[in-house]
Amino acid sequence: MSSAELYINLANICSNWNALNRLSNGSAGAVVKANAYGLGIKEVGISLAKAGARDFFVAVAEEGMQLRQALGQGPKIYVFSGHMTGDTPLIKNFDLIPLINSAEQLLFHVENSSNQMIGIQLDTGMNRLGMECAEYEALKDIITQLNPELIMSHLACADETSNPMNERQLNYFNEITNNINCRKSLAATGGILLGKQYHFDMTRPGIGLYGGKPYSSSKNVVKLKLPVIQIRTVLAGETVGYSNTWTAKKTTKVATLNSGYADGIFRCMSNKAMLYYNEIPCSIIGRISMDLIGVDVSNCKEDPDSLWLLNDKQEIDDLAYDANSIGYEILTALGNRYNRIYI
Amino acid sequence: MSSAELYINLANICSNWNALNRLSNGSAGAVVKANAYGLGIKEVGISLAKAGARDFFVAVAEEGMQLRQALGQGPKIYVFSGHMTGDTPLIKNFDLIPLINSAEQLLFHVENSSNQMIGIQLDTGMNRLGMECAEYEALKDIITQLNPELIMSHLACADETSNPMNERQLNYFNEITNNINCRKSLAATGGILLGKQYHFDMTRPGIGLYGGKPYSSSKNVVKLKLPVIQIRTVLAGETVGYSNTWTAKKTTKVATLNSGYADGIFRCMSNKAMLYYNEIPCSIIGRISMDLIGVDVSNCKEDPDSLWLLNDKQEIDDLAYDANSIGYEILTALGNRYNRIYI
Numbered sequence: 001m002s003s004a005e006l007y008i009n010l011a012n013i014c015s016n017w018n019a020l021n022r023l024s025n026g027s028a029g030a031v032v033k034a035n036a037y038g039l040g041i042k043e044v045g046i047s048l049a050k051a052g053a054r055d056f057f058v059a060v061a062e063e064g065m066q067l068r069q070a071l072g073q074g075p076k077i078y079v080f081s082g083h084m085t086g087d088t089p090l091i092k093n094f095d096l097i098p099l100i101n102s103a104e105q106l107l108f109h110v111e112n113s114s115n116q117m118i119g120i121q122l123d124t125g126m127n128r129l130g131m132e133c134a135e136y137e138a139l140k141d142i143i144t145q146l147n148p149e150l151i152m153s154h155l156a157c158a159d160e161t162s163n164p165m166n167e168r169q170l171n172y173f174n175e176i177t178n179n180i181n182c183r184k185s186l187a188a189t190g191g192i193l194l195g196k197q198y199h200f201d202m203t204r205p206g207i208g209l210y211g212g213k214p215y216s217s218s219k220n221v222v223k224l225k226l227p228v229i230q231i232r233t234v235l236a237g238e239t240v241g242y243s244n245t246w247t248a249k250k251t252t253k254v255a256t257l258n259s260g261y262a263d264g265i266f267r268c269m270s271n272k273a274m275l276y277y278n279e280i281p282c283s284i285i286g287r288i289s290m291d292l293i294g295v296d297v298s299n300c301k302e303d304p305d306s307l308w309l310l311n312d313k314q315e316i317d318d319l320a321y322d323a324n325s326i327g328y329e330i331l332t333a334l335g336n337r338y339n340r341i342y343i
Numbered sequence: 344m345s346s347a348e349l350y351i352n353l354a355n356i357c358s359n360w361n362a363l364n365r366l367s368n369g370s371a372g373a374v375v376k377a378n379a380y381g382l383g384i385k386e387v388g389i390s391l392a393k394a395g396a397r398d399f400f401v402a403v404a405e406e407g408m409q410l411r412q413a414l415g416q417g418p419k420i421y422v423f424s425g426h427m428t429g430d431t432p433l434i435k436n437f438d439l440i441p442l443i444n445s446a447e448q449l450l451f452h453v454e455n456s457s458n459q460m461i462g463i464q465l466d467t468g469m470n471r472l473g474m475e476c477a478e479y480e481a482l483k484d485i486i487t488q489l490n491p492e493l494i495m496s497h498l499a500c501a502d503e504t505s506n507p508m509n510e511r512q513l514n515y516f517n518e519i520t521n522n523i524n525c526r527k528s529l530a531a532t533g534g535i536l537l538g539k540q541y542h543f544d545m546t547r548p549g550i551g552l553y554g555g556k557p558y559s560s561s562k563n564v565v566k567l568k569l570p571v572i573q574i575r576t577v578l579a580g581e582t583v584g585y586s587n588t589w590t591a592k593k594t595t596k597v598a599t600l601n602s603g604y605a606d607g608i609f610r611c612m613s614n615k616a617m618l619y620y621n622e623i624p625c626s627i628i629g630r631i632s633m634d635l636i637g638v639d640v641s642n643c644k645e646d647p648d649s650l651w652l653l654n655d656k657q658e659i660d661d662l663a664y665d666a667n668s669i670g671y672e673i674l675t676a677l678g679n680r681y682n683r684i685y686i
Contacts, residue, residue, distance in 0.1 A: 003405060034605035034633050035679070059634035060601065060680065062346060080634065081572050081601055102573045123575070127583040128635055129599050132575060157586055165587060229424050230445045232466070232475060240470040243500055244508060256472050258403065258424055262377035262675035267668055268611070290377050290671060291402035291423065292471055325610055328633060332605035333676070336378070337403065 004226045004259045006338035008039050012219035014051040016209045019217065021052070023192055025199035029055030031188065031206030033063060033080065038332040039210060039222070042070040043342050048209075049075055057204055061090040061098075068094040078119055078150065080129065083109040091116055097149055103135050106142070119150035122176060124169040126156035133176050140180070150183045150202070158190025158198075159214045166194055189215050212327035213317045222331070224310040224338070226257040226275065226293070231303050240294045241286025246271055253298045255282075257307060260291040264333030265309065266323045273322040275307035276314060282307060347602045348568045349681035351382050355562035357394040359552045362560065364395070366535055368542035372398030374531065374549030376406060376423065381675040382553060382565070385413040386685050391552075392418055400547055404433040404441075411437040421462055421493065423472065426452040434459055440492055446478050449485070462493035465519060467512040469499035476519050483523070493526045493545065501533025501541075502557045509537055532558050555670035556660045565674070567653040567681070569600040569618065569636070574646050583637045584629025589614055596641045598625075600650060603634040607676030608652065609666040616665040618650035619657060625650055 021028035030053040036044035045056060045067050056071075057078045058064045064077045071077075076097055082105045083091060083098035091098055091113055099121040100106050109118060120143060123130035130153060136143070153173050157163040173186050184200040189208035191198045193215065208215035211222065234254050240246045257275075261267040270288045274281040277300045286294045297304055310319060316327035323330070364371035373396040379387035388399060388410050399414075400421045401407045407420045414420075419440055425448045426434060426441035434441055434456055442464040443449050452461060463486060466473035473496060479486070496516050500506040516529050527543035532551035534541045536558065551558035554565065577597050583589045600618075604610040613631045617624040620643045629637045640647055653662060659670035666673070 003403065034603075037633075038605070059605075060346065062680070084570065084572065084601070104573070125582070126585075127575060127577050127581055127597060128629070128632065128637060129572065156582070156584065160586065227427065229427065229472065230447070232470060234470050238470060239468070239499070239508075241499065242469070243503065254470060258427070260377075261672050262381070262402075264676075267672050286471070289471065290380075290675060294471060329604050329610050332633060333607075336679070337405070 003337060003339040004224065004263065006334060006340050007223040007225070007343060008043070008340060009219070009221050009343045010043060010047040011343060012211065012221050013039075013044060013209050014047055016211065016215070016218045016221070017048055017051055017053060017205065020189065020192055020203065020205040020208050020215065024203040025196045026201040026203065027054070028203045028205055029053065029057055029078075029185070030209060031057045031204050032067060033057060033059035033206070034332050035063070037206065037210045037328065038334045040340065040342070041066050045070050055202060061087040061096055064096040065090050065094045068096070076149065080121065082121065083113070088112045099150070099152065101130050103131070103139060106139060110146075117149045118146055119152060120148050122151065122153040122173065124153040124172045124176075125165065126154055126169075128154070130154070133172065136176060144180060148182050150185055151177050151180060152185040152204075154188065155186065155191050155198075158188065158194060161194060166198075170198060207328055210331055211315060212331070220312050220315050222310050222316065222334070223308065223312075224334075225306050225308050226259045227306045228255045228304055229258050229292075231255045231297065239286070242289060243287060246286040246294075252285075252296055253300075254285065255295045255297045255304060255307065257293045257295055258291070259335070259337070260289045260293055262290045263335030263337055264330075265293065266325070266333065268324065269319075269322045273309075273319060274314065275309050276311055277304045277307050279313070346680060346682040347570060347606065349677060349683050350566040350568070350686060351386070351683060352562070352564050352686045353386060353390040354686060355554065355564050356382075356387060356552050357390055359554065359558070359561045359564070360391055360394055360396060360548065363532065363535055363546065363548040363551050363558065367546040368539045369544040369546065370397070371546045371548055372396065372400055372421075372528070373552060374400045374547050375410060376400060376402035376549070377675050378406070380549065380553045380671065381677045383683065383685070384409055388413050398545060404430040404439055407439040408433050408437045411439070419492065423464065425464065426456070426461075431455045442493070442495065444473050446474070446482060449482060453489075460492045461489060462495060463491050465494065465496040465516065467496040467515045467519070468508065469497055469512075471497070471499075473497070476515065479519060487523060491525050493528055494520050494523060495528040495547075497531065498529065498534050498541075501531065501537060504537060509541075513541060550671055553674055554658060555674070563655050563658050565653050565659065565677070566651065566655075567677075568649050568651050569602045570649045571598045571647055572601050572635075574598045574640065582629070585632060586630060589629040589637075595628075595639055596643075597628065598638045598640045598647060598650065600636045600638055601634070602678070602680070603632045603636055605633045606678030606680055607673075608636065609668065609676065611667065612662075612665045616652075616662060617657065618652050619654055620647045620650050622656070
């Protein structure tokens with residue numbers, strides 16, 4: 001096989017969802033935006049629906065369409081970007097619930113799809129997405145009449161448990177939504193861990209489903225095995241890869257692997273990250289190329305025919321450390337050339 | 344439209360190929376690996392074949408299959424990873440030419456598909472991919488009998504015109520291939536610019552086709568327009584985005600755009616890169632999220648409904664600078680959610 005193999009453990013995603021659902025005061029939805037964090041919205045969506053998830057969140061209406069086609073009627077599908085120009089047919093035909101982010105979107109929705117349910121997304125301090133609270137106050141009567149399915153906001157610093165921003169956003173959300181009779185949601189994975197007062201009627205776990213921080217009890221979901229194309233011996237003083245950024249200090253056995261930054265293995269991990277052969281860590285040496293990586297396999301007793309970039313010893317957050325990134329970005333960068341194997 | 348729009352100028356790709364073909368002593372092939380550097384192997388392959396390209400290079404046999412299906416019979420398709428276990432049916436059924444990288448691959452090829460043409464990839468010092476020269480010398484009689492279609496190697500430092508590694512690799516390649524009567528190739532885009540003595544019978548431009556360095560005369564190929572979801576005013580002291588990494592020094596108009604690192608807009612460009620509204624540069628403020636970016640649009644005279652991340656003012660290498668990366672990686676990271684528009 002010349003393709004690398006990406007193993008995606010759907011059972012562990014469901015197990016993580018079940019655990020986070022049990023932790024939640026109300027019910028847990030499931031965030032499956034960005035192709036379920038790169039892991040396949042169709043496969044992940046169907047598995048989570050079977051596990052009992054009834055509320056799904058996507059970033060854009062096109063993702064909502066894909067998910068509805070996979071799930072059929074029944075589960076609710078919320079769209080974070082709300083109702084944008086051009087979304088109307090998708091919202092109607094695939095029964096999506098736009099999370100309205102502004103007075104403009106509210107007006108646009110009422111004019112174009114007044115029979116479709118809505119949710120309201122409030123900005124409580126992150127200044128990213130959602131209706132400003134003053135705007136919401138001014139529109140409250142209209143919004144109440146529209147009988148929204150959900151009112152929600154998003155925490156900016158939920159991963160930092162002691163950040164006072166969390167309590168500020170919580171208090172603000174409580175204050176503003178005090179008088180409206182509808183389901184409420186504030187917490188994503190980090191917010192679930194902040195405590196029950198952040199949970200309201202529905203939580204929205206995302207990264208915790210896929211094995212990433214800050215939910216430390218989450219089960220690992222992805223493993224990635226890269227095949228070796230060839231192995232060579234380089235002598236002391238010889239260089240490896242583009243621009244000769246690595247020079248052998250002693251005789252070294254170098255494996256060339258069949259994946260590179262075009263597969264989402266960030267180039268900035270050159271000369272930094274490790275791969276694994278059984279228990280043995282093997283360093284990336286030289287620059288990561290578009291389709292190829294050089295790895296020092298001198299410590300392996302036999303010539304490996306493949307190495308693991310992600311496994312139970314090196315999970316997404318471990319690898320993210322070498323890329324100065326976060327587990328989320330490791331997941332969403334996972335490439336299209338991998339042979340994806342669902343478990 | 345809620346989707347961002349990625350414009351891919353096929354005419355400029357062909358124009359770049361024509362220019363690099365004219366610069367080449369022999370003929371120019373075309374490197375279309377990694378889905379034509381992220382731009383679409385089918386669309387790019389068909390356009391280049393119409394422009395006159397007859398030799399195509401892909402990274403793995405699966406890409407060769409896709410390309411053959413798009414091009415039909417006729418053009419030659421070379422596979423850099425050579426002949427790996429599992430590739431045999433693809434090589435046979437889609438008439439691919441594996442670039443043999445080792446004695447093991449040569450043996451495997453002869454045992455499994457002895458009627459299929461081969462090329463030979465030599466390692467001349469990069470220590471990445473290709474037969475060691477001593478290995479080649481030992482196998483030369485067998486290789487000569489197999490009548491290879493091409494013998495090639497790859498330069499490690501072609502972008503650094505004064506690096507002595509280039510001449511070392513050139514001399515080594517000349518020396519080793521002196522006695523074999525077959526087409527030869529050493530230069531990718533950087534090598535073409537090093538001069539005629541690097542060109543041999545065929546050059547293999549890649550990045551130069553797609554508008555990237557080091558071919559400074561290349562025409563720009565990609566433009567990327569991101570839609571605005573909403574615009575808000577933030578006051579001095581307010582923060583934007585995850586973990587409050589940006590604080591307003593004065594009243595600021597902030598646009599939230601509908602793309603993020605899940606679309607290949609590297610998170611490390613947070614608080615660094617610019618987008619453009621007409622001629623006006625607008626800074627990314629706060630952390631880039633998975634699906635969203637905050638941008639300071641205070642200097643725009645009217646509220647923009649979209650901003651350009653890539654255009655003729657900010658090409659792939661300009662953006663790569665903000666990501667501490669290279670134009671190649673900007674291209675191959677371009678996301679799946681964009682609405683791709685071919686020109």
